Amino acid sequence: MRSQRDRELRELRNQGKVMECVGQHPASHFFLTSGQYTSFREWRFIHRARLNELPLNARPGCSRDPRCRRCGQSNETLPHVLNHCMRYSRWMVERHDAVVERLKTTVAAEFSILAENQVVDDTLLRPDLVIAKGNQAFIDVTIPFDNRLASLDAAYNEKIAKYQGIVQFLKQTYSSVDVVPIVVGSLVRKK
Ligand SMILES: [Zn+2]
Incomplete structure (x- = not known):
């Protein structure tokens, strides 16, 4: 049942993108059991980010103006916020x-x-x-x-x-x- 749930999660078009990578190494989850080196704020962020559930303007199904609220240049997607936005x-x-x-x-x-x-x-x-x-x-x-x-x-x-x-x-x-x-x-x- 565990491997079936794992497979189903990774096959999801949206959430699976990150989970396919997360599943590669046990260190990706090092904080899950003990919460070591992690604050509650980070804990709440990482799970929502990994599932692409953050309230971003350009997430799937959102009807707001998709542009980034910080730079206004690109669509406010998760890759933009984490890796590309020049304001960060x-x-x-x-x-x-x-x-x-x-x-x-x-x-x-x-x-x-x-x-x-x-x-x-x-x-x-x-x-x-x-x-x-x-x-x-x-x-x-x-x-x-x-x-x-x-x-x-x-x-x-x-x-x-x-x-x-x-x-x-x-x-x-x-x-x-x-x-x-x-x-x-x-x-x-x-x-
Ligand atoms: Zn931006």
């Missing part, structure tokens, strides 16, 4: 940087941090973290909207392709270089 760009950067900061704390014990949001070679790209231990790895964080699993996979592959130039550059110094994209959905965690 400062918070989006803070959200991204908070994830980088957590990663940095975790890897600092074992790896040396070579660069943080710095240009590494002449491509002028700035990966979030470049870390090394004997050989070397990149870490880079991206936070796409959880629009079906394909959107998270696309974000992952995009990062791999983007940093190939830097991989070649670092291979002059290190025998093994890997791009390790950390993809964190706005409403979920993947890898």
Whole structure:
């Protein structure tokens, strides 16, 4: 019965978009049993957001003017509010940087941090973290909207392709270089 309910939820045209992603990793639900690191305000927000039940102007079935109440530029959809509205760009950067900061704390014990949001070679790209231990790895964080699993996979592959130039550059110094994209959905965690 549980797997049937799970399947039915993911097959829903609207709600299923996020749930398909949420179901990928147990950490996506880490707060459900204990409420740890989560306020009541966030608790109420996350469930309504995951089910696309927030009272947004452009949600399905709403008859209001669909434009965003903050910027007036685009339709006020969930992806717009969480990932695209320029009025929220400062918070989006803070959200991204908070994830980088957590990663940095975790890897600092074992790896040396070579660069943080710095240009590494002449491509002028700035990966979030470049870390090394004997050989070397990149870490880079991206936070796409959880629009079906394909959107998270696309974000992952995009990062791999983007940093190939830097991989070649670092291979002059290190025998093994890997791009390790950390993809964190706005409403979920993947890898
Ligand atoms: Zn907006």
